[in-house]
Amino acid sequence: MTEQHVKSVKLFFQTFANHLQRIRDDGTDANQAYRAQILLGQLHQFEKSILESDGDLAAEGGDQRAFKALLSLEDCGSLAQWLVAEQNAFPVQAVFFLDSRGIWTLLAGEGPVPDRLRVEEWLTRGRVARLADERPCYTCYLYGQPRLILAFRDADESNASARGQFVHFISRLLPLFIQGRVKDAPSTLGGSTGIIAKDVVFLEVLGLIEKAAKKDVSMLLEGESGTGKEVIANFIHRKSPRATKPLVAVNCAAIPAGLIESELFGHEKGAFTGAYHRQIGRVEEADGGTLFLDEIGEMELAMQAKLLRFLQLHEFHRVGGKQKISVDVRIVAATNRNLKEQVAQGNFREDLYYRLSVMPFTIPPLRDRVDDIVSLSRYFFEKYGESFGIAELDIDPMVFDLLAAYDFPGNVRELENLIQNVLVFAQSEKIKPLHLPESIRGLDPKGMEARDGSGRMRKWQKRSSFGRRFKMRARSRSVDSAVEASAEVPDWMRSIPRDNDELKQLKQDIQNFASDLTLKLEHRFLKNLLDRAEGSMPKASKIGNINRTLLYKMIDRTKHLEEDQADSD
Numbered sequence: 001m002t003e004q005h006v007k008s009v010k011l012f013f014q015t016f017a018n019h020l021q022r023i024r025d026d027g028t029d030a031n032q033a034y035r036a037q038i039l040l041g042q043l044h045q046f047e048k049s050i051l052e053s054d055g056d057l058a059a060e061g062g063d064q065r066a067f068k069a070l071l072s073l074e075d076c077g078s079l080a081q082w083l084v085a086e087q088n089a090f091p092v093q094a095v096f097f098l099d100s101r102g103i104w105t106l107l108a109g110e111g112p113v114p115d116r117l118r119v120e121e122w123l124t125r126g127r128v129a130r131l132a133d134e135r136p137c138y139t140c141y142l143y144g145q146p147r148l149i150l151a152f153r154d155a156d157e158s159n160a161s162a163r164g165q166f167v168h169f170i171s172r173l174l175p176l177f178i179q180g181r182v183k184d185a186p187s188t189l190g191g192s193t194g195i196i197a198k199d200v201v202f203l204e205v206l207g208l209i210e211k212a213a214k215k216d217v218s219m220l221l222e223g224e225s226g227t228g229k230e231v232i233a234n235f236i237h238r239k240s241p242r243a244t245k246p247l248v249a250v251n252c253a254a255i256p257a258g259l260i261e262s263e264l265f266g267h268e269k270g271a272f273t274g275a276y277h278r279q280i281g282r283v284e285e286a287d288g289g290t291l292f293l294d295e296i297g298e299m300e301l302a303m304q305a306k307l308l309r310f311l312q313l314h315e316f317h318r319v320g321g322k323q324k325i326s327v328d329v330r331i332v333a334a335t336n337r338n339l340k341e342q343v344a345q346g347n348f349r350e351d352l353y354y355r356l357s358v359m360p361f362t363i364p365p366l367r368d369r370v371d372d373i374v375s376l377s378r379y380f381f382e383k384y385g386e387s388f389g390i391a392e393l394d395i396d397p398m399v400f401d402l403l404a405a406y407d408f409p410g411n412v413r414e415l416e417n418l419i420q421n422v423l424v425f426a427q428s429e430k431i432k433p434l435h436l437p438e439s440i441r442g443l444d445p446k447g448m449e450a451r452d453g454s455g456r457m458r459k460w461q462k463r464s465s466f467g468r469r470f471k472m473r474a475r476s477r478s479v480d481s482a483v484e485a486s487a488e489v490p491d492w493m494r495s496i497p498r499d500n501d502e503l504k505q506l507k508q509d510i511q512n513f514a515s516d517l518t519l520k521l522e523h524r525f526l527k528n529l530l531d532r533a534e535g536s537m538p539k540a541s542k543i544g545n546i547n548r549t550l551l552y553k554m555i556d557r558t559k560h561l562e563e564d565q566a567d568s569d
């Protein structure tokens with residue numbers, strides 16, 4: 001690489017970085033700022049590898065090849081033309097752009113606009129979708145809307161993965177190139193809470209989450225991808241006493257393992273090649289507020305240990321720095337993995353799991369929230385109808401029935417993308433079942449009724465499996481208490497307090513009674529479990545599906561019952 005080349009690479013990255021820093025520091029849109037911050041982290045990595053590669057990038061991945069090609073661009077303003085002109089790595093035949101009126105225009109290259117926007121694969125965090133079309137065509141989403149279609153010349157299936165990665169990369173650059181062309185990009189949050197919820201079970205969970213949000217403890221959100229964990233993390237922050245302080249989101253899966261420590265804790269100038277400036281980490285940025293650790297299950301063990309140390313001490317030092325920095329942040333973590341299973345498999349630290357899951361919540365999948373399907377659909381039809389410039393939407397009610405009958409493996413994100421596609425496909429006609437994908441159009445809500453008595457019922461039963469866990473817990477407690485108490489029903493069970501003092505006293509008696517029963521239950525459970533485990537704690541922990549620390553705590557708090565029993569024997 002000539003000196004001049006090195007200079008232009010540095011200049012290119014510096015311009016890019018300045019632009020990203022402005023977006024990040026602008027502070028008007030937390031999601032934009034978050035994306036800019038992630039790109040900034042990656043930018044340093046790209047710059048480093050390009051400068052170190054000495055021009056030889058043949059063996060490197062799609063992102064780096066794309067960056068290499070980008071270097072030849074003098075003017076970054078014409079992404080589409082560059083994509084078509086750059087024929088070496090990924091020959092693009094045409095690029096189409098969806099404007100804010102909902103009309104696709106050919107930006108560069110040649111060919112008809114793909115008329116079927118059926119998503120096939122490569123749907124990655126809602127950013128890129130491959131279309132079910134003869135030619136390999138991909139859609140890039142911006143702010144949740146399809147904005148760009150890339151049609152490739154090469155249809156060779158063995159290159160599909162590389163093409164997908166390339167489009168994914170382009171989708172990350174997209175906001176920078178089409179700035180100003182997208183008017184009023186809709187925010188991911190709408191309404192006063194930003195959450196559309198009608199389903200009773202989901203509302204119940206949200207009620208519990210809202211209560212927990214007010215307590216200053218770590219919260220863990222588990223649930224399938226696209227169920228709304230990030231939306232709920234925002235909700236938690238806004239309902240917490242830290243609402244006026246920053247909410248900083250870090251996607252642990254999106255940041256390469258080698259960069260995550262400096263992303264979280266920052267680095268000092270010169271800490272590693274490419275660390276030209278001191279950089280404040282996300283933890284420090286979140287001081288006083290909330291740090292949202294998304295996809296925490298993807299974090300590597302070595303980083304888990306560092307995070308744990310920070311959670312224990314509330315202090316850290318920047319990479320390459322010596323000074324200890326103290327911060328006060330509340331952690332909300334989310335994962336679409338089963339973290340307990342990850343712990344059992346040795347992929348996630350148990351101690352970190354317990355630190356993070358002081359208040360754990362499982363976000364139910366959309367198929368278990370059938371009432372939400374309809375209200376979310378209406379919400380997305382309105383939201384995207386408006387941004388696509390459709391003045392009045394006319395929707396056949398059957399569309400909602402069919403949507404409610406579908407299982408939505410991709411949850412709310414899938415529903416959101418689907419509705420955008422339906423709107424594009426319907427081109428402002430009345431929206432009818434024929435505009436829905438075949439897999440949904442083919443569903444028969446009436447047929448489900450015939451099979452299960454009622455389509456809604458089938459959904460309701462499925463959905464309530466989640467709610468049952470709550471209800472059963474509540475019920476089993478009251479049933480157990482009643483059974484236990486039946487032999488010795490205390491007087492207060494039937495008494496009516498005459499004044500507040502009596503009421504308080506009776507309430508206290510009930511609480512004492514309930515905690516006695518709970519201890520007795522724990523004692524019986526422990527005895528039986530340890531018998532089955534032949535006295536072995538590791539075995540008891542395994543077969544009882546209970547963490548050992550908790551087992552010891554339980555033994556400790558029920559040991560007086562053991563002693564009482566020994567005395568009476």
Ligand SMILES: Nc1ncnc2c1ncn2[C@@H]1O[C@H](COP(=O)(O)OP(=O)(O)OP(=O)(O)O)[C@@H](O)[C@H]1O
Nearest residue numbers: 188195196224225226227228229230231336412413
């Ligand atoms: N209840 C809701 N009301 C309105 N929009 C929602 C709701 N739930 C989810 N969404 C929308 O669905 C999309 C996916 O939600 P989100 O990113 O919060 O899911 P997630 O569970 O964090 O996904 P992942 O596990 O893949 O990170 C977003 O565009 C979000 O705005």
